[in-house]
Amino acid sequence: MALEKDEELIAAVLAGQVEKYEVLVKRYQGRVVNYLYRLLRSLDDAHDMAQEVFLRVYRALDRYNPEYRFSTWLFRVAQNAAIDSVRKRRIQTVSMERRENQEGESSSFDFPSHDPSPYGDLRNTERGSAIGDAIDGLPAEYRELIQLRHFGELSYGEIADLKEMPLGTVKNKLFRGRQMLKEKLADYLTD
Amino acid sequence: MTSEHPIQASEAEEPLEALDHLLAQARVGVQKDFSRRVMEVLPDAPWGHRTSRSWLWVAAVAAGLVLGATLLLAGDVGGSPAGAIADLFVTTLSAGAGFLAASWSGIGSTVDAALGGSLRAILGLGAAAAGAYGLLFGLVRRRRRAVARR
Numbered sequence A: 001m002a003l004e005k006d007e008e009l010i011a012a013v014l015a016g017q018v019e020k021y022e023v024l025v026k027r028y029q030g031r032v033v034n035y036l037y038r039l040l041r042s043l044d045d046a047h048d049m050a051q052e053v054f055l056r057v058y059r060a061l062d063r064y065n066p067e068y069r070f071s072t073w074l075f076r077v078a079q080n081a082a083i084d085s086v087r088k089r090r091i092q093t094v095s096m097e098r099r100e101n102q103e104g105e106s107s108s109f110d111f112p113s114h115d116p117s118p119y120g121d122l123r124n125t126e127r128g129s130a131i132g133d134a135i136d137g138l139p140a141e142y143r144e145l146i147q148l149r150h151f152g153e154l155s156y157g158e159i160a161d162l163k164e165m166p167l168g169t170v171k172n173k174l175f176r177g178r179q180m181l182k183e184k185l186a187d188y189l190t191d
Numbered sequence B: 001m002t003s004e005h006p007i008q009a010s011e012a013e014e015p016l017e018a019l020d021h022l023l024a025q026a027r028v029g030v031q032k033d034f035s036r037r038v039m040e041v042l043p044d045a046p047w048g049h050r051t052s053r054s055w056l057w058v059a060a061v062a063a064g065l066v067l068g069a070t071l072l073l074a075g076d077v078g079g080s081p082a083g084a085i086a087d088l089f090v091t092t093l094s095a096g097a098g099f100l101a102a103s104w105s106g107i108g109s110t111v112d113a114a115l116g117g118s119l120r121a122i123l124g125l126g127a128a129a130a131g132a133y134g135l136l137f138g139l140v141r142r143r144r145r146a147v148a149r150r
Helices: A006-014 A020-040 A043-059 A070-092 A094-102 A120-136 A140-151 A156-163 A167-184 B017-025 B034-041 B046-074 B081-115 B119-149
Strands: none
Touching: A006 A020, A006 A070, A020 A043, A020 A070, A020 A140, A020 B034, A043 A070, A043 B034, A043 B046, A070 A156, A120 A140, A120 A167, A120 B017, A140 A156, A140 A167, A140 B017, A156 A167, A167 B017, B046 B081, B081 B119
16 A cells, blocks of 8 residues: 555544544654653653654644645654753752662663673663763754754754754754764774 | 855765664664554544634624623613623723724824825825735734744
8 A cells, every 4th residue: 555645644634534643653653752762861751742742733733734744843843842841840850850869760861772692781771871971962953953863863854844944054063963973972883 | 054164965964874873773662552542542633623612702702792782772781780790891892882983083084184085195005005914914924834833
């Protein structure tokens, strides 16, 4: 069966074929969860927020303008939701952070294990942390684009639309950001 | 273009394959039943309700206007506290309507005096009004586009 375009699926949902929305969810769930995971640092929170994002988008589906890409709209909603959540968390914070640190909980990213050896998990966790730290260490203007490109898997054009930047600027910033990441992660790139 | 040093497109697109591979490996999997859970929490076609809700608003405003007109025509509404509130409502409506009518009459006389029956002035005013509508329409359209993109 031919892949239906996002716009066609949305039209079908609005016409009453609600089950078609699941096709859209499945199409974007991995990208949205990964993107939110990089922003929120918790896989459970990323899933909860992704669910909220798909719900918000569904509620506003009749306001979707097919002149623009669905992916751009979806990621804008995801980005706004994540920013709101991080802001709320900051308000709750200081004492909570101290308690977590005392209890020794790690705020680093997990790195899915593809290594069957007993040391695999340890090495993967370490690598995941290093990637998370390296991305966090980037200037915000590069970090944001790297997250959208490598975890949201958006194209240069989609990022340009989303960030309302010229395409050339997006390419420049991504190139610079990737160079910085390459330097920071040099130890892991030679493995 | 930004103030940053421009670089060649081919340079910007240069594949950093090892880095791409490393970052791709860092992607996480999605919970198995995620899409099913999303589908379970979806409300029933919320956009249909939204349309009926907006009609409900129109109906409520129309009912308010009918009530106001009835009270206006009925005149005296009695001496009870509820009557006094209704009386206040009627007075407010009358004053508002009178003020609006007076404003429009005032504007009408001013414009009439300013034009002085000249065809050129009337055409000029028409062009200015059309320009103002065009500007307003453009602004509203731009705002709606921005909202749609959000």
